[in-house]
Amino acid sequence: MYNILICDDEKDIVSALKIYLSSENYNTYEAYTGKEALQIVRNNEIHLILLDIMMPEMDGITAMVKIRETTNIPVILLTAKGEDTDKVLGLNVGADDYITKPFNPVEVLARVKSQLRRYLHLGGGSIKSSSLRIGGIELDDKAKTVTLDGEAVSLTPKEYDILKLFMENPGRVFSPKDIYNRVWKEPSYGSESTVAVHIRHLREKLELDPAEPRYLKVVWGQGYKIERGGES
Amino acid sequence: MNRLTHSFPAKVTAVFLFVISVMVFVSGVIGIYFLSEYDFYESSMESARNNVFEKITRAYANRVYYNYLPAYLNKSHDLQRYANEFSADNTNFLFVIKDEEGKTILSSYENQEVQFSSTYHYEDGDYWYDEAKDSFVYNKTASHTIECYVSKILTANDRYSTAEFWMQFAYSMRYAAIILTAASLIFSIMLFIFLMCSAGRRRGKEDIIPGGIDKIPFDLLLAILFVIGVLEFAVISEIHYTDTFGMVLIIISFLILDVLILLLACMSFAVRYKLGGWWKNTIIWRFLHFNYRILRRILLGIKYLLQHLPLLWQTTLGLAVLSFAEFFIIVITEHNIGILLIIWLLGKLIFIPAILYITINLHQLKIGSQRIAGGDLEYRIDTRRLFWEFKRHGENLNNISAGMSKAVEERLKSERFKTELITNVSHDIKTPLTSIINYVDLLKREEMEEGPIKEYVSVLDRQSARLKKLVEDLVEASKASTGNMVVNSIRTEVGVLLTQAAGEYEERMRDNGLELILNKSEDEIFIMADGRLLWRVFDNLLSNICKYSQPDTRAYLNLEKVNNQAVITFRNISKYPLNITSEELLERFVRGDSSRSTDGSGLGLSIAKSLAELQNGRLDLVIDGDLFKVIITFDAMP
Numbered sequence: 111m112y113n114i115l116i117c118d119d120e121k122d123i124v125s126a127l128k129i130y131l132s133s134e135n136y137n138t139y140e141a142y143t144g145k146e147a148l149q150i151v152r153n154n155e156i157h158l159i160l161l162d163i164m165m166p167e168m169d170g171i172t173a174m175v176k177i178r179e180t181t182n183i184p185v186i187l188l189t190a191k192g193e194d195t196d197k198v199l200g201l202n203v204g205a206d207d208y209i210t211k212p213f214n215p216v217e218v219l220a221r222v223k224s225q226l227r228r229y230l231h232l233g234g235g236s237i238k239s240s241s242l243r244i245g246g247i248e249l250d251d252k253a254k255t256v257t258l259d260g261e262a263v264s265l266t267p268k269e270y271d272i273l274k275l276f277m278e279n280p281g282r283v284f285s286p287k288d289i290y291n292r293v294w295k296e297p298s299y300g301s302e303s304t305v306a307v308h309i310r311h312l313r314e315k316l317e318l319d320p321a322e323p324r325y326l327k328v329v330w331g332q333g334y335k336i337e338r339g340g341e342s
Numbered sequence: 343m344n345r346l347t348h349s350f351p352a353k354v355t356a357v358f359l360f361v362i363s364v365m366v367f368v369s370g371v372i373g374i375y376f377l378s379e380y381d382f383y384e385s386s387m388e389s390a391r392n393n394v395f396e397k398i399t400r401a402y403a404n405r406v407y408y409n410y411l412p413a414y415l416n417k418s419h420d421l422q423r424y425a426n427e428f429s430a431d432n433t434n435f436l437f438v439i440k441d442e443e444g445k446t447i448l449s450s451y452e453n454q455e456v457q458f459s460s461t462y463h464y465e466d467g468d469y470w471y472d473e474a475k476d477s478f479v480y481n482k483t484a485s486h487t488i489e490c491y492v493s494k495i496l497t498a499n500d501r502y503s504t505a506e507f508w509m510q511f512a513y514s515m516r517y518a519a520i521i522l523t524a525a526s527l528i529f530s531i532m533l534f535i536f537l538m539c540s541a542g543r544r545r546g547k548e549d550i551i552p553g554g555i556d557k558i559p560f561d562l563l564l565a566i567l568f569v570i571g572v573l574e575f576a577v578i579s580e581i582h583y584t585d586t587f588g589m590v591l592i593i594i595s596f597l598i599l600d601v602l603i604l605l606l607a608c609m610s611f612a613v614r615y616k617l618g619g620w621w622k623n624t625i626i627w628r629f630l631h632f633n634y635r636i637l638r639r640i641l642l643g644i645k646y647l648l649q650h651l652p653l654l655w656q657t658t659l660g661l662a663v664l665s666f667a668e669f670f671i672i673v674i675t676e677h678n679i680g681i682l683l684i685i686w687l688l689g690k691l692i693f694i695p696a697i698l699y700i701t702i703n704l705h706q707l708k709i710g711s712q713r714i715a716g717g718d719l720e721y722r723i724d725t726r727r728l729f730w731e732f733k734r735h736g737e738n739l740n741n742i743s744a745g746m747s748k749a750v751e752e753r754l755k756s757e758r759f760k761t762e763l764i765t766n767v768s769h770d771i772k773t774p775l776t777s778i779i780n781y782v783d784l785l786k787r788e789e790m791e792e793g794p795i796k797e798y799v800s801v802l803d804r805q806s807a808r809l810k811k812l813v814e815d816l817v818e819a820s821k822a823s824t825g826n827m828v829v830n831s832i833r834t835e836v837g838v839l840l841t842q843a844a845g846e847y848e849e850r851m852r853d854n855g856l857e858l859i860l861n862k863s864e865d866e867i868f869i870m871a872d873g874r875l876l877w878r879v880f881d882n883l884l885s886n887i888c889k890y891s892q893p894d895t896r897a898y899l900n901l902e903k904v905n906n907q908a909v910i911t912f913r914n915i916s917k918y919p920l921n922i923t924s925e926e927l928l929e930r931f932v933r934g935d936s937s938r939s940t941d942g943s944g945l946g947l948s949i950a951k952s953l954a955e956l957q958n959g960r961l962d963l964v965i966d967g968d969l970f971k972v973i974i975t976f977d978a979m980p
Contacts, residue, residue, distance in 0.1 A: 306845015330873030331834030
């Protein structure tokens with residue numbers, strides 16, 4: 111049983127989230143202002159917080175900063191602000207993830223699960239010498255297996271090779287032609303779009319929201335890369 | 343102080359004291375002048391006394407020689423009078439007259455103690471005309487020597503004793519005089535300031551009240567004063583040397599009069615100054631003012647006439663005057679080519695700069711109008727150097743551009759405001775929308791029989807998803823169209839981007855029964871673009887292709903370099919008849935189909951166009967029957 115704090119000034123949203131999280135057997139706490147959230151975090155053992163940004167009395171960013179003074183638990187921000195600058199600000203003050211309203215409940219659940227797994231099971235877990243890890247993705251080259259937040263992901267051999275290429279060179283941008291040459295090991299002759307299709311599949315398997323990838327990023331007009339530190 | 347300045351007796355007293363003080367000052371200055379003349383400041387009393395005694399002694403010697411000696415020699419009846427005059431009782435002057443041989447002729451000196459002695463020589467003789475030499479010859483007849491003494495103790499009351507008395511007094515007073523003069527000067531200045539302050543003040547009145555004298559024109563007043571001065575001078579020069587005492591009296595009284603008059607003038611000036619515009623009550627000013635008004639009217643009249651003549655008539659008139667002047671000059675100088683040439687040269691010296699100046703003015707106007715026409719609404723023509731009609735024209739152009747830039751600014755402001763409004767409103771819409779989507783989802787999860795309720799829930803689900811998309815598109819459209827978006831343009835390979843985009847969409851296309859065919863040249867084509875924004879352009883266009891293409895057709899995606907431009911073409915066959923123009927399609931909220939039943943906001947094309955333009959690209963639509971073509975053009979980079 112994990113304790114999850116839901117903090118939003120909109121009562122209906124809190125109730126809806128409570129229904130979803132309860133159905134997955136999470137124990138929920140409710141707060142409607144930043145102050146209440148702080149109170150609950152202080153008095154209870156909370157494992158994850160869903161925090162709205164725009165709230166009366168104390169906004170989410172301020173509450174976020176205060177929470178980070180004492181604890182390290184995962185915090186997912188919920189907000190109607192979709193601007194890039196808002197996202198960057200949220201992540202910079204210590205949020206672990208970011209979901210924009212209106213959100214898809216399934217996505218919220220997936221992200222909650224992912225954050226909890228990483229926080230509780232993988233935090234500081236040992237890495238096998240043969241394995242590569244970026245964020246929640248772990249690639250074991252001996253066993254030829256890939257896990258995402260501890261759960262096995264099944265990949266085709268080409269997808270596996272592409273992912274391995276990225277994980278061996280985190281942060282580096284590969285053009286479709288590069289990838290084709292290295293993975294297919296033959297000149298591309300204009301079949302780079304195959305690469306794009308494969309990467310699309312890879313993203314669908316590894317990302318909660320393929321349109322907003324955390325790990326496998328598209329650098330439009332240049333190529334693809336995996337983010338060095340996982341999500342940014 | 344206020345009470346004093348407003349009190350009449352105080353003023354009268356001040357005037358009285360002022361006159362006295364000035365007189366003291368004047369006499370002090372005169373006294374100091376004489377004291378320094380007699381070296382009272384630089385040498386001792388003795389030498390000063392010698393100086394004075396010398397002068398007196400000579401006068402006495404003269405009197406002895408010219409009056410007493412002849413009377414003595416002739417034994418005239420005046421002898422007794424002179425003997426009496428030069429007796430020890432009446433004078434301290436002692437003398438011995440000797441002739442050429444040194445024999446004493448007459449003497450009053452009996453070896454008394456003396457303090458001053460001096461010897462004078464006198465010669466008698468006459469001039470007569472020597473015809474042989476043709477000149478006047480002087481013939482000495484007699485010569486005498488007079489030894490003069492002044493007795494040590496001045497017992498008698500004569501000029502010596504008087505001189506001695508005054509000298510003693512003056513000498514003792516020589517420093518006091520300076521102090522007294524300075525004090526009287528300071529006192530005079532203080533009184534003068536007081537009088538200036540009190541000028542025009544009356545008891546019980548706050549305002550400045552001009553007196554009768556203050557109504558006389560000031561220059562007239564000065565003229566009267568000047569005439570009085572001249573008259574005084576005439577009187578003094580008339581009575582000169584007749585009576586010393588009387589003259590001194592007259593001079594002193596005139597001096598007092600002058601001081602009074604000058605003081606009056608100064609006070610009058612002070613009153614006028616306090617009232618302001620002291621120069622207005624002068625004959626000169628009135629005269630000038632009156633004439634200026636007339637002159638000004640005439641000039642203004644001419645100016646008005648000229649200004650209201652049409653430009654053509656102004657020019658014609660100017661040229662006519664000029665031609666007449668030229669004609670006149672030619673006529674009067676018909677016999678003198680030299681003068682004509684000089685005048686012609688002078689004319690050119692004036693005309694060429696004038697024409698150049700006009701040309702420069704025209705040039706400036708041209709540059710200004712070009713800049714303004716080119717959209718630089720901040721540009722202002724410098725009208726300081728322009729003149730005449732050019733100046734007015736320049737100002738008009740400036741006004742146009744000012745008005746336009748103001749309009750543009752207001753438009754931008756309202757656009758920004760609109761974007762802000764849309765962004766804020768959409769934030770507010772998103773919160774309830776989140777609840778709707780979540781609860782519809784919860785409803786969907788409930789066990790439900792097949793039937794109307796399930797159908798209704800699915801409608802809710804679809805429409806809420808559409809609403810979500812609509813809100814997102816709305817924000818993006820308003821941002822893109824107002825340029826309220828950060829664009830990070832870098833060198834981008836379009837081919838790679840197209841490959842990536844095609845890869846993203848390949849499966850969706852296949853699902854919709856479409857085949858995407860990508861044609862691109864082998865050469866890499868680079869453009870300046872923000873990859874993320876350009877992807878959004880392609881995303882919108884490809885998504886449209888998926889939604890609106892006739893199933894089982896092919897969609898073409900071409901990239902080629904034409905005339906140094908990267909041209910990207912999207913082509914597909916529309917599912918619906920395109921009974922609409924391309925311009926209308928690009929309008930916001932317009933879609934090719936009129937039913938509006940499918941998802942999408944109708945903003946996709948508009949957003950794509952705005953985003954392309956934000957990156958300095960172009961987006962054009964071509965509709966050819968059912969063929970729908972989007973052409974995106976960017977400047978290719980080397």
